[in-house]
Amino acid sequence: xxxxxxxxxxxxxxxxxxxxxxxxxxxxxxxxxxxxxxxxxxxxxxxxxxxxxxxxxxxxxxxxxxxxxxxxxxxxxxxxxxxxxxxxxxxxxxxxxxxxxxxxxxxxxxxxxxxxxxxxxxxxxxxxxxxxxxxxxxxxxxxxxxxxxxxxxxxxxxxxxxxxxxxxxxxxxxxxxxxxxxxxxxxxxxxxxxxxxxxxxxxxxxxxxxxxxxxxxxxxxxxxxxxxxxxxxxxxxxxxxxxxxxxxxxxxxxxxxxxxxxxxxxxxxxxxxxxxxxxxxxxxxxxxxxxxxxxxxxxxxxxxxxxxxxxxxxxxxxxxxxxxxxxxxxxxxxxxxxxxxxxxxxxxxxxxxxxxxxxxxxxxxxxxxxxxxxxxxxxxxxxxxxxxxxxxxxxxxxxxxxxxxxxxxxxxxxxxxxxxxxxxxxxxxxxxxxxxxxxxxxxxxxxxxxxx
Numbered sequence: 453x454x455x456x457x458x459x460x461x462x463x464x465x466x467x468x469x470x471x472x473x474x475x476x477x478x479x480x481x482x483x484x485x486x487x488x489x490x491x492x493x494x495x496x497x498x499x500x501x502x503x504x505x506x507x508x509x510x511x512x513x514x515x516x517x518x519x520x521x522x523x524x525x526x527x528x529x530x531x532x533x534x535x536x537x538x539x540x541x542x543x544x545x546x547x548x549x550x551x552x553x554x555x556x557x558x559x560x561x562x563x564x565x566x567x568x569x570x571x572x573x574x575x576x577x578x579x580x581x582x583x584x585x586x587x588x589x590x591x592x593x594x595x596x597x598x599x600x601x602x603x604x605x606x607x608x609x610x611x612x613x614x615x616x617x618x619x620x621x622x623x624x625x626x627x628x629x630x631x632x633x634x635x636x637x638x639x640x641x642x643x644x645x646x647x648x649x650x651x652x653x654x655x656x657x658x659x660x661x662x663x664x665x666x667x668x669x670x671x672x673x674x675x676x677x678x679x680x681x682x683x684x685x686x687x688x689x690x691x692x693x694x695x696x697x698x699x700x701x702x703x704x705x706x707x708x709x710x711x712x713x714x715x716x717x718x719x720x721x722x723x724x725x726x727x728x729x730x731x732x733x734x735x736x737x738x739x740x741x742x743x744x745x746x747x748x749x750x751x752x753x754x755x756x757x758x759x760x761x762x763x764x765x766x767x768x769x770x771x772x773x774x775x776x777x778x779x780x781x782x783x784x785x786x787x788x789x790x791x792x793x794x795x796x797x798x799x800x801x802x803x804x805x806x807x808x809x810x811x812x813x814x815x816x817x818x819x820x821x822x823x824x825x826x827x828x829x830x831x832x833x834x835x836x837x838x839x840x841x842x843x844x845x846x847x848x849x850x851x852x853x854x855x856x857x858x859x860x861x862x863x864x865x866x867x868x869x870x871x872x873x874x875x876x877x878x879x880x881x882x883x884x885x886x887x888x889x890x891x892x893x894x895x896x897x898x899x900x901x902x903x904x
Contacts, residue, residue: 454513454790456555456804459616465557471788474779474893475503475508475509478501478508478509478805478806479508481805482499482501482509482511482802482805483511484800485798485801485805486499486511486798487511487513488623488641489513489532489732489779489794489798490513490514490690491514491625492514492515492522493515493518494514494515494518494524494687494787494790495513495514495515495518495527495679495680495687495788495790495792495793496512496513496515496516496524496789497512497513497524497786497787497788497789498511498513498524498526498528498530498707498708498785498786498787499511499512499513499514499708499785499786499787499801500526500708500709500711500712500782500783500784500785500786501783501784501806502595502603502712502782503780503781503782503783503806505716505781507712509711509806510526510529510708510709511526511854512524512525516528516676516677516789516891517677517678518680518687519678524677525675525788526663526673526707526708526709527663527675527707527709528677528707528708528750529663529664529673529674529675529676529677529678529705529707529828530666530677530679530705530706530707530770530787530788530789531679531702531704531763531765531767531770531772532702532704532705532706532711532767532770532772532787533698533702533764533765533766533767533770533771533772534629534701534702534763534765534766534772535704535706535711535763535764535765535772535774536632536698536700536701536702536703536704536765537632537701537702537749537761538712538714538749538750538774539655539704539749540632540635540636540639540647540700540749540750541579541632541634541635541652541732541748541750541751542655542718542723542724542732543639543647543650543651543654544575544579544635544638544748545724545728545729545732545748546637546654546723546724547639547643547723548640548728548749549725549728550667551697552585552642552643553575553638553642554575554702555572555579555685556575557574557575558572558573558574558575559574559575559577559583559634559715560573560636561718562637562638562641562642563609563613563637563638563669564636565613566609566613567569567613567614569616570620571584571617571618571620572587572621573621574621575635575638576736576748577621577622577631577723578631578632578634578638579619579627579628579631579635579748579749580734580736580743580744580746580747580748581621581623581624581625581626581628581631581744581746581886582621582624582674582736582738582744583621583628583630583631584615584617584618584619584620584621584623584624584626585612585615585618585628585630585631585634586612586615586616586617586618586628587616587627587628587629587630588608588611588612588628588629588630588633588823589629589697589733591611591702592611592796593611597621597692599693599697600692600693600754601690601694601696602694602695603694603696603697603698604695604696605633605637605647605699606637606641608633608696608697609633609634609637612630616829621670621740622738623738623739623740624738625736625738625744625745625746625827627746629676629701629702629720630701630702632700632702633659633699633700633701635700636699636701637700639651640702647699647700650667651666652666654723655723658717658722658723659713659714659717659720659723660713660721661710661713661717662710663675663703663706663707663709663710664704664706664710664714665701665703665704665705665706666704667695667703667704667705668695669692669694669695673705675707677789678690678769678789679768679769679770679789679791680686680769680789680791680792681788681790681791681792682790682792683767683790685755686850687790689769689817690768690769690770690791691768692768693767693768698767701718702765704765705738706787707787707813708786708787711774711785712783712785713772715776715783724765725900727827731748732747732748732749732750733747733750733752733761734747734752735747735752736748741844741848743763750762751763751764751812753878755811756809756810756811756812756813756841758777758779758780758807758809758811759778759779760775760776760777761775761776761778762774762776764795764796764799766791766795769789769790769791770788770789770790770791771787771788771793771795772785772786772787772788772790773786773795773796775799775803777803782803782806783809784799784802784803784806786798786799786802787896794856796873797858797871798843800859812869812871813864814862815862815863815864816862817865818865819843819846821865822843822846822848824880824886824887825841825848825880825887825890826841826843827840827841827902827903828840828841828843828902829841829889829890829900829901829902829903830899830900830901830903830904831898831899831900832890832899832900832901833898833899837853838853839851839852839853839900841860847859847860847904848860850870858870858871858873859871866879866880866881867879868880876892876893876894877892877893877894878892878893879891887902888901888902889901889902890902892898
């Protein structure tokens with residue numbers, strides 16, 4: 453990511469909390485971290501940290517609207533993107549509790565014309581990204597301005613349903629928005645209500661989540677932040693997308709406060725039974741017995757002995773992260789109004805400060821060994837994508853095509869991770885004494901071959 457940021461004035465209307473010396477120290481460190489990243493005339497972020505059920509930090513930085521020069525304040529709402537999937541998953545689990553559906557029900561029971569090809573796709577497969585259905589957001593439909601059109605859910609399903617499965621259901625994990633789009637439609641079919649009406653009545657209203665909305669450009673929504681993208685050094689308005697395309701996979705908007713209320717509300721067991729919620733937080737196992745990192749609507753990690761329940765989002769103009777550390781009872785929410793924001797890097801830094809722990813241990817590698825790794829690597833399944841490994845002083849950095857640069861953190865002479873990109877296990881491979889590639893294991897195995 454671009455490391456050149458302007459120092460800014462801190463914009464916040466944070467409440468005054470009864471602070472311990474430790475919390476005050478955390479506040480100062482977070483202020484320093486975030487104020488160095490976002491200028492007052494740039495898109496920014498909204499951040500909340502809670503410990504033991506109490507908010508200890510809530511601040512906003514940067515501009516909510518570059519044209520009007522309006523600062524972001526903590527009550528403002530951002531597009532959530534895929535964090536929406538948590539709400540969709542809970543709605544499905546409510547219907548399971550009510551006996552209206554089963555996780556083992558087939559997709560074709562509710563979408564009767566969805567091709568089966570003799571393969572059973574279950575609701576559980578849709579929840580856990582193990583259906584094999586191609587991600588409708590990754591399909592080239594050969595139609596211009598498709599993203600600007602409003603769609604009925606079934607109309608969009610009909611556009612992607614006939615693409616062949618990418619794998620047999622239950623045999624692999626591959627993140628796919630299609631599963632959650634279909635779950636939204638199933639909620640409508642089973643409940644007899646629109647997805648919006650069901651979620652509003654059965655989730656948002658019972659938990660008093662009054663600052664979570666269904667995004668719609670035609671509606672006036674209080675405190676809605678504008679989203680941006682970046683071309684070179686210039687900020688641009690985010691491209692317009694109809695939220696009927698995001699639907700149950702990503703159409704909600706919220707502020708950090710209501711995301712915290714949402715997390716607390718789950719553990720009140722008002723909308724789901726305890727045993728049901730606990731099942732949602734268990735990594736799904738594939739047919740071969742191997743565990744994925746996904747439960748029912750949440751990503752589940754255990755990094756350096758630190759367990760987390762989380763989900764992020766990326767949608768036109770916005771990036772988001774929501775992370776809960778159950779053993780420490782620490783909650784972090786970070787919302788950004790630019791596609792260019794270093795979401796993962798900052799989210800990990802914020803969480804690390806909040807926990808007082810590090811997620812990535814590092815070992816020193818001899819400079820002569822590092823020299824062997826310098827070069828250009830190409831993704832074997834898409835050779836247009838490259839990672840250039842460069843040496844800076846006694847460290848290596850990766851220049852990722854289209855995504856800026858990130859340092860390498862070594863766990864041994866050959867094994868490494870990208871800084872603050874958690875869960876990606878990487879290793880350089882030698883053949884006949886020469887480095888020929890590195891492998892990345894994250895939601896699958898990916899090979900990056902070194903140019904001769």
